[in-house]
Amino acid sequence: MADTLLVIEDERLLGAELCAEMASGGWDAVQAFDLAEAERMLFERNLEPLVVLSDMSLPDGNALDLLEKVRRRGIGGEWIFLTAYGGVPESVRALKLGAFDFLEKPCELERLQIVVAGARRSARAQRRLRDEEQRGNRYAPESFIGRSRAASEARDMLSRLSRVPFSGLLISGETGTGKGLAARILHHSGPRASGPLIEVNCAALPRELMEAELFGHEAGSFTGAKGRRRGLVEQANGGTLFLDELGELELELQAKLLKAIEDHRIRRVGGDRELEVDIQIIAATNQVLEQRVAEGAFRADLYHRLAVFRLEVPALRTRKEDIEDLLPVLIEEFNARSGQRIERVPPSVWQRLKSYDWPGNVRELRNLVERCVLLADGPVFPERWLHLGDPSPAAATEPASGANPEGNRLCLPVDGSMSLDEMERAILDEVLRRNAENVSQTARVLGTTREKLRYRVQKYGLKVSD
Numbered sequence: 001m002a003d004t005l006l007v008i009e010d011e012r013l014l015g016a017e018l019c020a021e022m023a024s025g026g027w028d029a030v031q032a033f034d035l036a037e038a039e040r041m042l043f044e045r046n047l048e049p050l051v052v053l054s055d056m057s058l059p060d061g062n063a064l065d066l067l068e069k070v071r072r073r074g075i076g077g078e079w080i081f082l083t084a085y086g087g088v089p090e091s092v093r094a095l096k097l098g099a100f101d102f103l104e105k106p107c108e109l110e111r112l113q114i115v116v117a118g119a120r121r122s123a124r125a126q127r128r129l130r131d132e133e134q135r136g137n138r139y140a141p142e143s144f145i146g147r148s149r150a151a152s153e154a155r156d157m158l159s160r161l162s163r164v165p166f167s168g169l170l171i172s173g174e175t176g177t178g179k180g181l182a183a184r185i186l187h188h189s190g191p192r193a194s195g196p197l198i199e200v201n202c203a204a205l206p207r208e209l210m211e212a213e214l215f216g217h218e219a220g221s222f223t224g225a226k227g228r229r230r231g232l233v234e235q236a237n238g239g240t241l242f243l244d245e246l247g248e249l250e251l252e253l254q255a256k257l258l259k260a261i262e263d264h265r266i267r268r269v270g271g272d273r274e275l276e277v278d279i280q281i282i283a284a285t286n287q288v289l290e291q292r293v294a295e296g297a298f299r300a301d302l303y304h305r306l307a308v309f310r311l312e313v314p315a316l317r318t319r320k321e322d323i324e325d326l327l328p329v330l331i332e333e334f335n336a337r338s339g340q341r342i343e344r345v346p347p348s349v350w351q352r353l354k355s356y357d358w359p360g361n362v363r364e365l366r367n368l369v370e371r372c373v374l375l376a377d378g379p380v381f382p383e384r385w386l387h388l389g390d391p392s393p394a395a396a397t398e399p400a401s402g403a404n405p406e407g408n409r410l411c412l413p414v415d416g417s418m419s420l421d422e423m424e425r426a427i428l429d430e431v432l433r434r435n436a437e438n439v440s441q442t443a444r445v446l447g448t449t450r451e452k453l454r455y456r457v458q459k460y461g462l463k464v465s466d
C-alpha cells in the first residue's frame, strides 16, 4: 500500500500540481484546501499521513496552529512548510513544534522531492518505533490476565524470563489456555523484541514439506523446489521461533532443531554448507511430552534442552476466579471493536459462566464474549446467547430426503449463535462419528491430511479411535 501524503494548499492549481508530482513518486497524495478540512481528515477520518506538505498561511488561519494541535494529540508524521513570506519567528516556531523543514515558495520540484524523501524516511522510522512500543505494551507480562495464584505465578515467571537471555523454553497446557499469548509476551518484552517473532504450528505443516519449511532449501533439492528459500528457522535469526504443537515434529527434524539450539547451526535441504543462526526457541505443547519421550516418539535430549525452563498454564476450569478479570477486559475489547456498549453483567450470567467447565479454555470464553457482545440489544450482557451446557452446539443433522438419500447433510445456524470454531468442531465431531471415529477415513472424506485433522481433534478434544 502506498504511503499517504497530505497537501494543505488553498491555491487549487498549485495543490493539484503538487499532488500529481507526489503521486508520481509513489505517494497516495490527498489535498485539503483549508485548515478545517485538514483537521477533519486528521481528527475525524484518522487519515494518518506519513508526510504533510502545507502552505503556512491559509484562508482560515496559520498552519502552525494545526500542527500544534496535532502534536498535542500525539499524532505522528513529518510536516514540511511552504511559504511565500517566511519570517524568522514563524520558522523558529515551526522548528520548535518539530517541523521537518521550512521551504520558500517557489520551490524547485527536484529539491522538494529530496526533502520529502528525507521526511518519509524519518516518519517511517518513527512509526516503526511507535508500533514496537505499542506491541511492547500490548504484550507486557501484565497482559496475561487473572487473579488466581496460577495466573499470577505465570505473570511472575514471564517477567523474570523476559529479563534473561534464555535459548529454549517449554510451555505446556491445554488448547486455548494462553500458551501463544505467553510466547508473544516473552518475545515482545524480552531482549529480542526488535528481532523477528516467527510462529509455526508444527501440526499444520504438511509432513512432506516440514523439513524444507523449517530449514529452507536450495534450488532443485526436491521436486517442486524452484529457487533457493530461507526456512522459518533462518527467518527467526536474531529473534524468536515459536513452535506450537512441538510434539508433532518428526524425530529426524527434532535432531536438526537440537543442533540449531545447541550449535547455532542449520543446513538447508540440499545444501552442502552449514549456516549460523542465533535463535531463541519457545515451544508449546498440549501433550504430555514426558510420555512421548518414554514411548520413543520424542527425543529425550531435545526435551531436556527445552525443559530447562518450563511454564505450565493450567486449564481455566481450575482457576475460574480469573473469569472475573477476563470478562470485563474482553467485553471492553469487543465493545470497542463493534461500537456496542455492554455495561452490566447480570448475576445469573456470572453464575453460569462460573459453573461451566470451559474445555476450550480462555479461547472459548473469548469467542463467547465476542458472540454475546455482537448480538446484544442493549447495555446488558445477554444470557440468551451464552449457549453453555446446551446438549450439542446448535448443529442438527437434516433428515434424509429424496435429493439427499443418505441424509449426509449437516445444518449449522448462521445467525451468529455459533462461532467459526464451534462450527468447525461440530462438523468434525459429526463427520468423525459417521466414520466410526477413524481419523484416516475422516481426513479422506474432508479432503484434508491426517496431521491437520489430528491437530484439530486435539484442539477441540474430540474422540477418535486410532
Ligand SMILES: Nc1ncnc2c1ncn2[C@@H]1O[C@H](COP(=O)(O)OP(=O)(O)OP(=O)(O)O)[C@@H](O)[C@H]1O
Pocket (backbone or CB within 6 Å): 143, 144, 145, 146, 151, 173, 174, 175, 176, 177, 178, 179, 180, 181, 182, 244, 284, 286, 326, 362, 363, 366, 459
Ligand atoms: N490469561 C489471559 N489473559 C488474556 N488473554 C488470554 C489469556 N489466556 C488466553 N488469552 C487469549 O485467549 C486466546 C487463546 O489463547 P492462545 O492462542 O494463547 O492459546 P493456546 O494455549 O496457544 O492455544 P492452542 O494450543 O490451541 O494454540 C488468545 O486470544 C489469547 O490472547
